[in-house]
């Protein structure tokens with residue numbers, strides 16, 4: 001192992017010693033003698049010369065994303081063993097079954113692979129790089145994914161055009177690194193889902209709502225359900241399986257609405273009590289009649305993509321929840337979510353509280369929700385926790 005060395009300023013080694021996986025640019029005392037490029041592997045040392053591990057260098061406020069805390073060689077063996085560890089965890093979670101083949105295999109820092117996301121849909125893995133270092137490692141990672149014993153991965157689709165820092169000028173192409181197009185019907189808890197990783201958002205599907213969808217199914221019996229921000233209709237198909245008497249799915253994207261209709265038809269045929277509408281959420285909520293739905297899901301896109309947007313985001317969550325709550329009859333259930341990483345659990349709960357108070361409803365919290373176990377949070381990196389939700393009983 002012989003990587004360029006970044007030396008930290010005095011005292012700045014503490015957070016790395018506590019296993020936090022990032023080095024901020026302000027902590028750097030001395031850059032390597034030799035030129036380093038974005039995405040290079042570097043070794044990080046304390047001001048005393050002690051090795052603190054190895055990571056990917058990047059230009060920006062996070063200067064190094066740590067890959068190991070020991071001076072390891074970063075190559076085939078490293079990626080192979082990290083991916084095998086990640087796969088073992090998903091097996092232990094019971095996610096790889098005949099009736100479930102959609103799961104997140106790598107969740108960045110939560111799997112000690114900062115900057116890397118891998119979602120698996122049957123025989124296809126969708127790989128997303130969020131750092132230049134992972135972009136350069138994509139071919140090794142793809143090869144190691146296909147070699148993973150027991151995972152059955154045959155195709156690897158690389159999809160990082162919108163996730164890499166645009167200033168890095170890497171010009172990533174969305175393309176198959178290994179294999180080619182495969183049937184894109186994934187199975188989640190026995191429900192079939194058409195996943196479009198080529199054209200869809202993120203890796204094509206939101207695997208992070210799996211557990212919460214199952215909970216919705218339990219509440220759905222005999223209820224009239226509104227699935228707002230439905231995307232591909234994940235919550236809608238669970239609601240139908242749970243015995244909802246009517247399900248309405250709403251999304252501003254016509255493509256999403258078409259996919260939702262398709263997913264309902266694939267599971268329940270053409271006669272299911274379901275309709276989907278391509279309409280803006282606020283417009284739909286303003287125009288829907290009082291008491292139309294007694295089970296509502298609000299799963300909007302991230303309102304705050306960075307810290308500076310938090311205030312506006314909180315106002316957005318308050319407004320959205322107030323508009324829904326004021327029209328829900330006594331005895332309704334509301335599933336409400338935020339996937340903004342910059343918004344904390346407490347802030348989100350306060351926004352929902354403000355909505356309840358604003359419309360003067362009696363509201364109780366039945367469940368507090370989060371991301372599922374295949375999106376693990378590294379305890380030394382609380383920033384990895386992003387999804388939060390509440391199930392509310394509205395009177």
Ligand code: SAH
Pocket residue numbers: 205206209229230231232233234235250251252253256279280281282299300301
């Ligand atoms: N609940 C979904 C994921 C939602 S992602 C699931 O379980 O898979 C957020 C969705 O909100 C996207 O599909 C996006 O098209 C939609 N969206 C964004 N802005 C919107 C708006 N103003 N009104 C309605 N839908 C919107």
